[in-house]
Amino acid sequence: MKTKLSPFALASMLSVQLFAAEDKPPADDWKPCPSNQASKQYPQYNSEGRVKFRIVAPEAKSVGCTFRDSSEFKKGEDGAWYGHTRPLDEGFHYYMIKIDGAEVPDPNSHYFYGASRWGSAVEIPAKDADFYALKNVPHGQLREVYYFSKSSDKTRHIYVYTPPDYDKDATKRYPALYLQHGGGEDETGWGRQGHAGLIMDNLIAEGKAKPFIIVMENGGVSGPRPTNAPPAGAGPGGRGAFNFSAFEKVVTQDLIPYIDANFRTLSDQPNRAMAGLSMGGMQTRGIAPSHLDKFSHIGVFSGGSIAVTNITDMPKFKEMVKLVFVSYGSSELGTNRVGGRGFGGDPKANTAALKEAGINAVFYESPNTGHEWLAWRRSLYQFAPLLFKD
Amino acid sequence: MKTKLSPFALASMLSVQLFAAEDKPPADDWKPCPSNQASKQYPQYNSEGRVKFRIVAPEAKSVGCTFRDSSEFKKGEDGAWYGHTRPLDEGFHYYMIKIDGAEVPDPNSHYFYGASRWGSAVEIPAKDADFYALKNVPHGQLREVYYFSKSSDKTRHIYVYTPPDYDKDATKRYPALYLQHGGGEDETGWGRQGHAGLIMDNLIAEGKAKPFIIVMENGGVSGPRPTNAPPAGAGPGGRGAFNFSAFEKVVTQDLIPYIDANFRTLSDQPNRAMAGLSMGGMQTRGIAPSHLDKFSHIGVFSGGSIAVTNITDMPKFKEMVKLVFVSYGSSELGTNRVGGRGFGGDPKANTAALKEAGINAVFYESPNTGHEWLAWRRSLYQFAPLLFKD
Numbered sequence: 001m002k003t004k005l006s007p008f009a010l011a012s013m014l015s016v017q018l019f020a021a022e023d024k025p026p027a028d029d030w031k032p033c034p035s036n037q038a039s040k041q042y043p044q045y046n047s048e049g050r051v052k053f054r055i056v057a058p059e060a061k062s063v064g065c066t067f068r069d070s071s072e073f074k075k076g077e078d079g080a081w082y083g084h085t086r087p088l089d090e091g092f093h094y095y096m097i098k099i100d101g102a103e104v105p106d107p108n109s110h111y112f113y114g115a116s117r118w119g120s121a122v123e124i125p126a127k128d129a130d131f132y133a134l135k136n137v138p139h140g141q142l143r144e145v146y147y148f149s150k151s152s153d154k155t156r157h158i159y160v161y162t163p164p165d166y167d168k169d170a171t172k173r174y175p176a177l178y179l180q181h182g183g184g185e186d187e188t189g190w191g192r193q194g195h196a197g198l199i200m201d202n203l204i205a206e207g208k209a210k211p212f213i214i215v216m217e218n219g220g221v222s223g224p225r226p227t228n229a230p231p232a233g234a235g236p237g238g239r240g241a242f243n244f245s246a247f248e249k250v251v252t253q254d255l256i257p258y259i260d261a262n263f264r265t266l267s268d269q270p271n272r273a274m275a276g277l278s279m280g281g282m283q284t285r286g287i288a289p290s291h292l293d294k295f296s297h298i299g300v301f302s303g304g305s306i307a308v309t310n311i312t313d314m315p316k317f318k319e320m321v322k323l324v325f326v327s328y329g330s331s332e333l334g335t336n337r338v339g340g341r342g343f344g345g346d347p348k349a350n351t352a353a354l355k356e357a358g359i360n361a362v363f364y365e366s367p368n369t370g371h372e373w374l375a376w377r378r379s380l381y382q383f384a385p386l387l388f389k390d
Numbered sequence: 391m392k393t394k395l396s397p398f399a400l401a402s403m404l405s406v407q408l409f410a411a412e413d414k415p416p417a418d419d420w421k422p423c424p425s426n427q428a429s430k431q432y433p434q435y436n437s438e439g440r441v442k443f444r445i446v447a448p449e450a451k452s453v454g455c456t457f458r459d460s461s462e463f464k465k466g467e468d469g470a471w472y473g474h475t476r477p478l479d480e481g482f483h484y485y486m487i488k489i490d491g492a493e494v495p496d497p498n499s500h501y502f503y504g505a506s507r508w509g510s511a512v513e514i515p516a517k518d519a520d521f522y523a524l525k526n527v528p529h530g531q532l533r534e535v536y537y538f539s540k541s542s543d544k545t546r547h548i549y550v551y552t553p554p555d556y557d558k559d560a561t562k563r564y565p566a567l568y569l570q571h572g573g574g575e576d577e578t579g580w581g582r583q584g585h586a587g588l589i590m591d592n593l594i595a596e597g598k599a600k601p602f603i604i605v606m607e608n609g610g611v612s613g614p615r616p617t618n619a620p621p622a623g624a625g626p627g628g629r630g631a632f633n634f635s636a637f638e639k640v641v642t643q644d645l646i647p648y649i650d651a652n653f654r655t656l657s658d659q660p661n662r663a664m665a666g667l668s669m670g671g672m673q674t675r676g677i678a679p680s681h682l683d684k685f686s687h688i689g690v691f692s693g694g695s696i697a698v699t700n701i702t703d704m705p706k707f708k709e710m711v712k713l714v715f716v717s718y719g720s721s722e723l724g725t726n727r728v729g730g731r732g733f734g735g736d737p738k739a740n741t742a743a744l745k746e747a748g749i750n751a752v753f754y755e756s757p758n759t760g761h762e763w764l765a766w767r768r769s770l771y772q773f774a775p776l777l778f779k780d
Contacts, residue, residue: 101447144533
């Protein structure tokens with residue numbers, strides 16, 4: 001009897017092994033995602049980071065989701081459709097459900113503004129989720145505010161986080177951080193999926209960050225806004241609607257004066273910061289260095305970096321800028337990834353060069369995350385304690 | 391030749407006429423609904439109050455919506471499905487889209503919490519929509535607030551409206567209205583679909599209402615709330631989760647003390663009101679009259695009324711209660727409707743009897759509305775100017 005395997009047999013064995021690996025049932029330790037609507041048991045996540053969906057669609061021919069490499073959705077014993085994703089990174093992921101070719105929000109999830117639309121997202125709780133958990137500590141307020149912008153000739157919609165003790169002492173004044181969302185997102189992002197308020201509440205409760213105000217603008221200028229639109233997040237979020245120089249005017253001519261007149265800010269340059277994620281990081285790099293009379297602290301999360309060669313007046317930059325903070329999700333870095341590919345060079349090397357040039361420059365890499373909100377929540381968590389130090 | 395018609399011919403003619411009436415194409419003056427997501431052209435409404443949907447579902451066998459008596463949905467020339475509703479009342483209506491038996495949110499609409507879930511709604515602008523329009527007037531703030539409730543042993547999520555000048559003068563104090571949503575809704579309702587902030591901003595700008603604070607609680611006590619839930623509207627909204635006496639404790643023992651300690655309220659009885667819609671009106675009738683040391687003004691919108699026979703201590707009620715305001719949508723009234731059927735008698739007659747008994751009682755009927763938000767926005771618009779008069 002021959003022991004040598006024919007090439008066909010080998011291929012067949014490999015294929016069986018591959019099939020077995022793929023066919024291994026997912027770990028059966030499913031729990032409802034914290035991003036679900038109250039009392040909804042699905043979607044669920046497991047210890048492998050897979051997400052399982054349950055969709056009631058009795059007469060559908062096919063059901064699926066927008067996560068690539070998901071399992072086939074099949075009808076369960078209860079007649080509902082079930083399917084699961086590949087293992088995903090911990091954190092927050094936008095998605096939609098597909099029913100016979102229609103892309104629709106999952107009726108079980110909460111809805112968030114991202115990818116230029118309100119739609120579904122799942123949260124797979126991170127191992128370090130405690131830093132953005134809702135705790136019984138003093139809480140700040142997330143305030144929905146309308147203000148009139150002369151330069152864009154319209155009433156604009158923003159959120160302002162005020163720290164826990166803001167209303168206790170009417171004489172106390174606070175520094176302010178202007179914090180921008182990413183492309184396809186809007187002014188609801190940082191307060192909602194970003195948990196900026198909870199992150200700050202927890203940092204302040206532990207004495208790790210100075211209390212400050214956070215201002216969250218839409219960042220889009222040219223998009224139309226219907227009268228009687230719902231109060232939250234109706235503005236334009238797509239990158240198409242963004243006009244960087246128009247937004248620069250909004251920030252410097254309208255928004256900062258409005259905030260300084262209507263909130264108890266410390267309104268001098270040492271007490272004002274700007275930061276943003278992805279497109280918001282690009283806006284920050286575009287606006288803050290050109291207005292060093294206004295901003296002393298700069299944060300760029302997954303949105304490129306600042307190269308020494310791009311600083312036209314280094315002595316002034318050194319004198320005025322108290323912090324340049326640059327961060328990326330770990331899997332964004334590398335030659336073929338977002339962090340390495342564009343944005344004018346390697347962000348880590350650029351930031352190290354800034355430091356060598358005598359600037360307080362900090363690089364942070366969020367472990368095991370890509371271009372998503374867990375990386376940006378962590379970036380805020382790392383960035384906030386470095387701000388407005390005496 | 392006979393001129394007399396046979397019964398069959400008559401029936402046939404009638405049927406043709408009926409068919410013709412039903413088959414008349416809807417008025418072709420469609421406009422995008424203001425409840426759409428930014429830049430979405432559908433749903434649209436027309437001058438008859440019909441709403442037209444456009445759903446992309448290439449492989450679906452059938453598409454529809456949850457509005458009864460809607461037209462059949464058919465594929466248009468662009469391959470998308472189109473269908474429209476019967477003429478609806480002006481105002482705000484919850485709905486879902488049906489795709490091959492699945493009930494899902496419309497990917498084109500904004501999402502609102504109602505019917506115990508986040509889902510779609512359409513707004514057909516009312517002829518009097520100006521009173522809740524976003525205008526270039528001084529705006530108050532809608533604040534998202536967490537507070538710890540000892541009686542329910544959890545951190546609870548509320549919205550607080552502060553009037554336009556609240557932050558201008560740190561010594562000024564304001565009356566407060568505790569304002570409740572309906573069954574299957576949550577604390578997001580009044581600020582979002584209710585436009586409570588815009589209604590107050592406009593009333594205050596015109597000098598028609600005194601500025602006051604509005605506090606919006608979830609009203610549900612027993613429902614669980616996941617840690618790391620998204621900040622907005624994650625609480626229980628279904629009537630099943632509500633425990634009226636537990637909520638009474640939350641309001642009187644936790645919420646009022648929290649608000650009085652953390653906002654600049656006038657904290658005496660003449661400066662505190664309670665109101666609510668539907669189930670929130672029932673909560674108001676249940677709580678306010680039992681705590682006349684705390685509340686002086688009572689508003690019940692589409693939630694029953696207060697009968698003279700239900701007042702146990704009339705002299706005290708007369709002394710303490712400065713206003714009882716009762717309202718209904720016009721089509722709720724009548725013997726077989728909500729307003730007439732339950733809630734202990736005819737609300738209009740009950741309110742007239744209160745007035746005859748010497749109480750400042752006001753009945754308001756919202757024209758051409760049913761049990762929905764246009765009636766309740768108008769109710770707030772009528773109620774607010776009557777509050778906290780010197």
